[in-house]
Amino acid sequence: MLEQLLIFTRGGLILWTCKEIGNALKGSPIDTLIRSCLLEERSGDVSFNYDAHGAAYTLKWTFHNDLGLVFVAVYQRILHLLYVDDLLSVVKQSFSEIYDPKRMAYDDFDETFRQLRKEAEARAEELRKTKQVVGKPVSSVKKQGQVSKAGLEGGNKKMSEGGSKKDDGDGNKAKVGNLTNGHSNGNHRMEDDSQKTDLANGKENTTDNVALDLSKLQKLRSKGVRGRGGIRKADSIGNKGSKVTAAEPAKKATKKNRVWDDAAPKKEKLDFTDSVDENGSNDHVDIAAADQGESMMDKEEVFSSDSESEDDDEPGSDEKPEAKKKGWFSSVFQSITGKANLERTDLEQPLKALKERLMTKNVAEEIAGKLCESVEASLEGKKLASFTRISSTVQGAMEDALIRILTPTRSIDILRDVHAAKEQRRPYVVVFVGVNGVGKSTNLAKVAYWLLQHKVSVMMAACDTFRSGAVEQLRTHARRLQVPIFEKGYEKDPAVVAKEAIQEATRNGSDVVLVDTAGRMQDNEPLMRALSKLINLNNPDLVLFVGEALVGNEAVDQLSKFNQKLSDLSTSGNTRLIDGILLTKFDTIDDKVGAALSMVYISGAPVMFVGCGQSYPDLKKLNVKAIVKTLLK
Amino acid sequence: MENLEDLKILAEQWSHQGIEYLQKIPPTQLYVAIGVLLLTTILFLLSIRLFRRTKSNTVLLSGLSGSGKTVLFYQLRDGSSHQGTVTSMEPNEGTFILHSEKAKKGKIKPVHLVDVPGHSRLRPKLEEFLPQAAAIVFVVDALEFLPNCRAASEYLYDILTNANVVKKKIPVLLCCNKTDKLTAHTKEFIRKQMEKEIEKLRASRSAISTADIANDFTIGIEGEVFSFSHCYNKVIVAEASGLNGETVQVQDFIREYIKP
Numbered sequence: 091m092l093e094q095l096l097i098f099t100r101g102g103l104i105l106w107t108c109k110e111i112g113n114a115l116k117g118s119p120i121d122t123l124i125r126s127c128l129l130e131e132r133s134g135d136v137s138f139n140y141d142a143h144g145a146a147y148t149l150k151w152t153f154h155n156d157l158g159l160v161f162v163a164v165y166q167r168i169l170h171l172l173y174v175d176d177l178l179s180v181v182k183q184s185f186s187e188i189y190d191p192k193r194m195a196y197d198d199f200d201e202t203f204r205q206l207r208k209e210a211e212a213r214a215e216e217l218r219k220t221k222q223v224v225g226k227p228v229s230s231v232k233k234q235g236q237v238s239k240a241g242l243e244g245g246n247k248k249m250s251e252g253g254s255k256k257d258d259g260d261g262n263k264a265k266v267g268n269l270t271n272g273h274s275n276g277n278h279r280m281e282d283d284s285q286k287t288d289l290a291n292g293k294e295n296t297t298d299n300v301a302l303d304l305s306k307l308q309k310l311r312s313k314g315v316r317g318r319g320g321i322r323k324a325d326s327i328g329n330k331g332s333k334v335t336a337a338e339p340a341k342k343a344t345k346k347n348r349v350w351d352d353a354a355p356k357k358e359k360l361d362f363t364d365s366v367d368e369n370g371s372n373d374h375v376d377i378a379a380a381d382q383g384e385s386m387m388d389k390e391e392v393f394s395s396d397s398e399s400e401d402d403d404e405p406g407s408d409e410k411p412e413a414k415k416k417g418w419f420s421s422v423f424q425s426i427t428g429k430a431n432l433e434r435t436d437l438e439q440p441l442k443a444l445k446e447r448l449m450t451k452n453v454a455e456e457i458a459g460k461l462c463e464s465v466e467a468s469l470e471g472k473k474l475a476s477f478t479r480i481s482s483t484v485q486g487a488m489e490d491a492l493i494r495i496l497t498p499t500r501s502i503d504i505l506r507d508v509h510a511a512k513e514q515r516r517p518y519v520v521v522f523v524g525v526n527g528v529g530k531s532t533n534l535a536k537v538a539y540w541l542l543q544h545k546v547s548v549m550m551a552a553c554d555t556f557r558s559g560a561v562e563q564l565r566t567h568a569r570r571l572q573v574p575i576f577e578k579g580y581e582k583d584p585a586v587v588a589k590e591a592i593q594e595a596t597r598n599g600s601d602v603v604l605v606d607t608a609g610r611m612q613d614n615e616p617l618m619r620a621l622s623k624l625i626n627l628n629n630p631d632l633v634l635f636v637g638e639a640l641v642g643n644e645a646v647d648q649l650s651k652f653n654q655k656l657s658d659l660s661t662s663g664n665t666r667l668i669d670g671i672l673l674t675k676f677d678t679i680d681d682k683v684g685a686a687l688s689m690v691y692i693s694g695a696p697v698m699f700v701g702c703g704q705s706y707p708d709l710k711k712l713n714v715k716a717i718v719k720t721l722l723k
Numbered sequence: 724m725e726n727l728e729d730l731k732i733l734a735e736q737w738s739h740q741g742i743e744y745l746q747k748i749p750p751t752q753l754y755v756a757i758g759v760l761l762l763t764t765i766l767f768l769l770s771i772r773l774f775r776r777t778k779s780n781t782v783l784l785s786g787l788s789g790s791g792k793t794v795l796f797y798q799l800r801d802g803s804s805h806q807g808t809v810t811s812m813e814p815n816e817g818t819f820i821l822h823s824e825k826a827k828k829g830k831i832k833p834v835h836l837v838d839v840p841g842h843s844r845l846r847p848k849l850e851e852f853l854p855q856a857a858a859i860v861f862v863v864d865a866l867e868f869l870p871n872c873r874a875a876s877e878y879l880y881d882i883l884t885n886a887n888v889v890k891k892k893i894p895v896l897l898c899c900n901k902t903d904k905l906t907a908h909t910k911e912f913i914r915k916q917m918e919k920e921i922e923k924l925r926a927s928r929s930a931i932s933t934a935d936i937a938n939d940f941t942i943g944i945e946g947e948v949f950s951f952s953h954c955y956n957k958v959i960v961a962e963a964s965g966l967n968g969e970t971v972q973v974q975d976f977i978r979e980y981i982k983p
C-alpha cells in the first residue's frame with residue numbers, strides 16, 4: 091500500500107496530499123528526505139530509505155522544475171510497490187495541467203488521483219502477467235520485467251531509470267545499455283543476496299565498492315545506529331573491498347614520493363619525523379622560533395579572482411565543435427526568446443563538459459557524476475530564462491549546488507566550543523585521525539599554535555604508540571610551542587593513554603587536549619579497531635580527519651571506509667563518525683582543489699582547517715566561495 | 724562686447740554648416756538616429772527612476788529550519804497556513820498587502836515579503852536578500868527553544884554583524900513563534916538566553932576573523948555584558964503563533980517600517 095503521496099512547492103507549502111489513505115506517517119520522512127537527500131545534492135538518487143520511529147519507508151520523488159513542484163510518494167519498504175514511478179510521473183503530468191500558482195487547494199484532484207492510481211495499479215498488474223505468460227518479452231516490456239524481478243530486492247536504480255525516462259518520450263533505445271551499465275552501479279540499495287551475486291559476477295570494480303560504501307554511509311548517517319545484520323553485511327563487503335583495493339598502496343607510495351620532492355626544500359622546517367633522537371640532543375631547538383607570527387587562520391583571505399571575466403565564455407570552448415556549429419544563430423535566438431523547456435538531451439552536453447571540468451580539478455569521478463545527476467534533476471523541464479545560454483544555466487545551478495555542499499551544516503567555531511567545555515570544567519578533546527603520512531602531527535602542532543594565540547591552554551597527547559619516532563616528533567613540537575605533552579612510550583594501548591591524558595588535563599586545567607593517533611590505512615582492521623576503541627572510550631568533542639588535499643578518487647575510499655569502520659566497530663550505542671576535516675598540503679595542489687569537495691560530500695563533515703605551508707601559522711579556514719570559483723574555472 | 728559678436732557670428736556659421744550637413748544625410752538614417760537617441764534617454768530616465776526608489780519595501784523572514792517562517796509567510800499573505808508545510812528548499816517571495824489589510828479602503832503600499840529557508844546549506848541565500856531588506860523578522864521556535872538556542876543565536880549573530888544590517892541600521896524583530904502551546908518559553912526568557920549566547924560568541928568570534936563567515940562588524944559595547952539594546956540597529960522582541968494566525972505584533976512591526 092502506498093502510505094502517502096504529497097505534492098508541495100519547492101518553497102515548502104503542501105498543495106495536495108492523499109486524504110483517503112488517511113493514516114498519518116510515522117516520524118517526519120518528508121522533512122528528512124529534503125534535509126538529508128534533496129538538499130545534500132543527492133536528488134539524482136532513485137529512492138530514499140527512512141528508518142525511524144519504528145517506520146521503514148521508502149520514498150521516491152520527482153520534480154517539476156518549471157513549476158517548482160515536488161512530488162513524493164511514501165510506501166512501506168517491504169511492499170516493493172512496482173507502480174510508484176509510473177504513478178508519480180502520471181500524477182506529475184495531470185497535476186501540472188491544473189496547477190495555478192495562485193491556487194492553494196486542489197480538492198478536485200482527489201478524484202483524478204483515484205483514477206490515476208487505479209490505472210497505474212492495473213498497468214503494473216498487467217506487466218506482471220505478461221511477464222509470467224511470455225517467456226521472453228520484448229523491448230519495454232522486457233525492461234519492466236527485469237525491473238520487477240530485481241525490484242523485489244528493494245528500491246533500486248534500474249526501476250526508476252525505466253520509469254522516469256519513459257515519460258520523457260525519448261524512446262527506449264539507450265535504455266538497455268543503460269540498464270546493464272546501471273546494474274553494477276545502481277544496486278546499492280539491494281539487500282544481501284543480490285549484492286553478493288553481483289559481486290560474484292565479477293562486475294564490480296573499485297568505484298562500485300565505493301558506491302556501496304557511499305550509500306551505506308548515507309543510510310548510516312540518517313539512521314545513526316545499525317542492526318546486527320547490517321554489520322555482518324558490511325563486513326563482507328569491506329573484505330571484498332580490501333581485496334580490490336589491495337593494489338592501491340603501491341600506487342600511493344609513488345605518488346607521495348613525488349610530492350615529497352616538491353616540498354623538499356621547505357620540509358625541514360616543521361617536520362621532525364627523522365631529525366629527532368631520544369637523548370634530547372635537540373634541546374637547543376630554539377623556543378623563540380615558536381613565535382612565528384599570527385596564525386593564518388585569523389587573517390582575512392584576499393582571494394585573487396584571476397580570470398573571472400572569462401568564466402562565461404569558457405563553456406562554449408568545452409563543447410564539441412559540431413555542437414558549436416549547430417547554430418550560433420539558433421543559440422542566440424534561443425537565448426533571447428527563452429527556450430521552451432530544458433530537456434535531458436539539452437543538458438547532456440554541458441553536464442558532461444562540467445563533469446570533466448570537475449574531474450580535472452581532482453574531484454572524485456563518482457562524486458562529479460552524482461553532482462551532475464543532481465543538477466540534472468533540478469534543471470530538467472525548467473524554462474530557460476531569457477538572455478541565458480544552457481551552459482551558463484547549468485553552470486549556475488552547479489555553482490549553487492557546490493556552495494550548498496561546502497557550506498557547513500554545523501558551526502565550525504571551535505573556540506566557542508572550547509569555551510563551552512571550559513564552563514563545564516572539562517577539557518575539549520580533539521582526536522586527529524587519518525592515513526599514514528598525511529601530516530597529522532605537523533598539523534596538530536599548527537592547530538595548537540593557533541589555539542595558543544587565542545589564549546587557550548593546550549595539551550598534546552601522544553597516542554601514536556605504533557610508529558617509532560612518533561612520540562619524539564610530537565615532543566619536539568610540544569617543546570617548541572612550550573605546551574605540555576602527555577606520553578607513555580610505545581607499549582601502552584593508545585585508548586588508555588588518551589584516557590589518562592584527558593584525566594591529567596582535567597587535573598591541571600588544560601582547556602584543550604589534542605590527541606595524536608597513528609596513521610592507518612583504512613583497510614587495516616586491527617588498527618581501525620584500536621581507533622574505534624579510542625574514540626568510543628574517550629568520546630572526544632571532535633574527531634578530525636586529516637587528509638591530503640592531493641588525493642583524487644581515493645578520498646572517497648578513505649573517508650567512507652573510515653566512517654564505516656568507525657560505525658561498524660563501535661561498541662557503544664551511539665556511533666561516532668568523523669566530525670570535521672583538516673586538509674593538508676593545500677599549497678601544493680594549485681587549482682586541483684577537488685579533494686575538499688569529495689571529502690565533504692562523502693562525509694557530510696565540514697572542512698574546518700586547511701594546512702597550507704610548512705610553518706606554524708600556515709593554517710587557514712576554507713574559503714568556500716574561492717573553492718567554488720576554482721572548481722568551476 | 725566684440726568678443727560676444729564674434730561668437731555670435733561663429734555660432735551662426737556653425738549652425739549653417741550643421742544644417743547643410745544634416746541635409747546631406749538621407750532622412751531614414753536621420754530618423755533612426757533620432758529614434759535611438761530618444762530610446763536611450765527614455766531608458767536612462769527609467770533606470771534612474773528604478774535606482775532612485777530608495778525606500779525598499781522588503782521584509783525578510785529568517786530563522787532556523789522549522790521555526791515556522793513559511794507558515795508565517797502564508798498567514799501574512801493569505802490568513803491561512805493551508806495544508807501545512809515541509810522544509811523549504813527555495814525562498815518564498817511575494818509582494819502583497821497583508822491579509823488583514825484586505826478589508827481596508829484606500830491605497831495601501833504593498834510589502835515585499837521574503838521567506839528565506841533556514842536549512843544551513845541554504846544560508847548563503849540570505850546574503851542575496853540582505854542588501855534590499857528594510858526590516859528583518861527573525862523567527863525563533865519558542866517550543867523547542869533550548870536545543871536550538873545556540874544555533875539560533877549564531878544565526879542571529881551573523882545577521883546582526885552583517886555589514887548591510889549594521890550600516891543601514893536594519894531593524895530586527897525577534898519573533899518568538901508557536902506561543903499557542905503552553906510549554907512555549909516566554910519572550911523574556913528567550914531574549915535573555917540569546918543575549919547570553921551572543922555574549923559568548925562575541926568573545927570567541929572577536930578573536931577570529933574569517934574570510935568565510937563574514938562577520939563584518941562586532942557588536943555590543945566593550946567591557947559590558949551584551950544586550951540587544953547595544954546594537955546599532957533596533958532589536959525588538961515579540962510573540963506570535965503562525966499556526967493560529969496570531970501575528971498582530973509582526974504586522975505592527977512590518978507596518979512601522981513599511982508605512983502603508
Ligand SMILES: Nc1nc2c(ncn2[C@@H]2O[C@H](COP(=O)(O)OP(=O)(O)OP(=O)(O)O)[C@@H](O)[C@H]2O)c(=O)[nH]1
Binds near residue numbers: 902965
Ligand atoms: N504549534 C505551532 N506549530 C507551528 C507554528 N508555526 C509553525 N509550526 C510548525 O512548525 C513546523 C515548521 O514550520 P515551517 O513554517 O515549515 O518552518 P520554516 O521556518 O519555514 O522551516 P524551513 O523552511 O526549513 O526554514 C510545521 O510543522 C508547523 O506546523 C505555531 O505557531 N505553532
Ligand SMILES: [Mg+2]
Binds near residue numbers: 841
Ligand atoms: Mg520554510
